[in-house]
Amino acid sequence: MAQSSTAAGREANLLERSAELAVLAEQLKAVTSRAGGRLAFVAGEAGVGKTALVRRFAATLPATVQLMSGACDALVTPRPLAPFLDVAALTGGELEELALARTGAKPHEFAAGLMRELRQRAPSVIVLEDLHWADAATLDVLRIVARRVESVDSLIIATFRDDELDRMHPLRMLLGGLAGAGAVTRIKLAALSEAAVAQLAEPYGVDATELYRLTSGNAFYVTEVLAGGTHAVPATVQDAVLARTAGSARPAARWSKLHPSCPRPPSSGSSRRCAPRPSGTSTNAWPQASSPRRRMESPSGTSWRAWRWRHRCP
Ligand SMILES: Nc1ncnc2c1ncn2[C@@H]1O[C@H](COP(=O)(O)OP(=O)(O)OP(=O)(O)O)[C@@H](O)[C@H]1O
């Protein structure tokens, strides 16, 4: 997947993930030492850093390990077998033929083709991203492969937002069915600590305690607010966050704290500031962390009451 240099730069500074990277490395070791294939689920809320973790791990793979990846998309009509079609486009051959079959391959046929492909390409790592959006056929293929993964020298890494799985979500059923399977590992990503947020915020001279309080350490919020470089969160970031958090309760609740359309009344707490200042910018535009804290204002500078009424905030 294409990555901007900014995103790549930010991912270079991956904090507090050494334990998770070590777990993935351990799974890979089992695969490369021919102790059998593994399936690792990487779970966490929207924006916690699942993709960044997996990309960092993928970047460390030896040249002898083949890397293939695919992703599910947030479509109203999900593309059947979406992440496996991405993988098939990379492998070509029989798997691609199955993927392109006019009538569409059945999950068990596709799973059998995938297992054959994995045997030929050992050792390999397959990354399947965003399974919370997977269609039923994708989950069926994964269910079939998961039960047989020990027979191929492959590490399958599957990411998903665990805050988007309600009790009846089909992925939850799949996870429940695999509970206790020896070849299956779950890695749960936690939000960044206050110390990590402070480390990321340090070059910008922002009030790290306030940034942590507002973001609760969600890596996406933290990095995007810092990259935004304005007192208000940029509209593009607002759109990105709202798209990411649609259907996700916890980040959405946090976003309501960040979102400028619903600031808290000045009386509800002290004045607050979350004003990222990229290095090199003028201190006029970016108050220093040590400067007196500014009261949070509506974007237009109108009174809280008038602004709140205009934006229909409760
Ligand atoms: N451990 C980390 N340390 C520093 N920055 C991080 C870390 N993890 C992620 N980030 C930053 O946060 C951004 C969001 O992370 P990422 O896209 O990996 O989240 P995600 O969990 O995959 O989100 P989604 O659920 O939307 O797919 C990344 O672009 C990266 O810049």
Ligand SMILES: [Mg+2]
């Ligand atoms: Mg992701």
